[in-house]
Amino acid sequence: MPVLHQLNQTMVMPERSKEEQQSQLNITRHQRQIQYFAEDLGNGITLDMVAIPGGTFVMGSPETEEGHTDSESPQHQVTVKSFFMGKYPVTQAQWQAVAALPQVNRELKPNPSYFKKEDRPVDTVSWSDAVEFSERLSQYTKRPYCLPSEAQWEYACRAKTTTPFHFGETITTEFANYNGTDDQHGGWKGSYGNGPSGIYPRKTTPVGSFGVGNEFGLYDMHGNVWEWCADHWHDNYEGAPTDGTAWQDEPDSNNENDHKYRVWRGGSCYTLPKNCRSGSRGVFNPALRHLVGNIGFRVV
Template sequence: MTWTRRQLIQVGGLSTVGLVGGVLIEQAWNTKGSFAESQPGEINLHSFTFEVVTVYARGNIATRHRRQAEYFIENLGNGVILEMVSIPGGTFLMGSPNTEEDREDDESPQHSRTIAPFSMGKFTVTQAQWKAVAALPQVNRELDSEPSYFKGDNLPVEQVIWDEAVEFCARLSRLTGRDYRLPSEAEWEYACRAGTRTPFHFGETLSTDLANYNGDYTYGAGKKGVYRGKTTPVGSFQVANNFGLYDMHGNVWEWCADSWHDNYQGAPRDGSAWQDDNDNQYRLLRGGSW
């Protein structure tokens, strides 16, 4: 994992771990009920409990606490489900301050963004979920049902180009009757930060006890850790951020909807994707990787 927190890649190209990250649906859901009783098109929210940790400057765990959030389930068939977590709307500072260690120019200027409520996948999309959606009728392009280098139903899907990630969302939308899409970069960062302002949602540094990245590299006063050299099953570390989202740091890079821009000068002030009308073929990856 590199400490560059934004990365660009050409639309038709694969990064070392090309992937589809957390899919997103726009809407705040408020209905309650039983999943077994839900009809097609209905959303029934249930609560779940998860653990959140913060770390000291060296990466040792400082606090542990339990939180609750709401989610709903999409049934993809053959026992495969997709869990979607409700993310409250709000305003946050996007980018990094000039004082942050190892910050890059493309993370500036730090600016305020206002995000509408939405729902996002609790985990990055797994290979089982990808295979289930890839078996659905084509919308715009074909999908390889098993594109990943590392194999495992509960491993995150990788080796997926941006257009294939968009096709995944299109098929999921047609299946469910809801509008699934890739998150904008602003939505992704808002969801990752989950109300925090530190370099990582865990705190001032990161630990390989909490995320899958190359532990030969350190950040701040953090200690060296392990280098696994492969992806890990989603949710392996059993800790989430304050919104209830897992693996937002490391494991696999996650696609965003935006075109690449060298910095945030002229960026929208809401949560919309910043897309160019020209032939800009570069898109954004966020989150780091193994």
């Protein structure tokens, strides 16, 4: 068992004003004690793993929620056991440290990211790359690292909330990295609900740079990079597990390169705010990494 540290951390929580006509977010700050351990990756590089308490939550989004899709239904109750999760998406410095460790099943590019900087999230990595990272990290630390299940990811993102975002009913580019601009031809909008439009940086930002943590002490759960989950893609939640485990299909015994699509969560620096919601789901081929600057992950 790792040595746990306690940190009285200031949680910066934006909330939408109660006045219907007001679009800006109000900011509240409060202290919360976070338990975590720092995994030593060598050369002064650490990976902070935050303790997430177990609990029961409603997974999925209501049909009345702006941006809702059928894949987010039916809403269902899930009970999740306690676990540890990365405080931030895996950074490029952390990736480079683990990519230098002995190979388990496949090679890893030492520096695959499009938007290069050590404190930015690693990007342009496939699901298979993220699994190899987890396996090398497990072999090195003797702890069972893996990608989060969809249920673990959404439970950790919501952090006891039921709103579209862990900080409330809307979102702003002051507090998250996504496409906050409107299409001049009306094809899409960069605002959500009564929230404001904003900017479109078109690149990732250093992890934690917005200073907005949720109740569990996690950062960058909305936007910046999509985050791979362990689950196979399913079109909806009919028959989904209710115990927090990953929803894995039986492998195709006739196909050594089984590329059944996998799930990603959280939105990215390229996506619209509706795709950054706690309940939003995305899907992609696990072997591909050509969406530059778009896909990263965090570990549990």
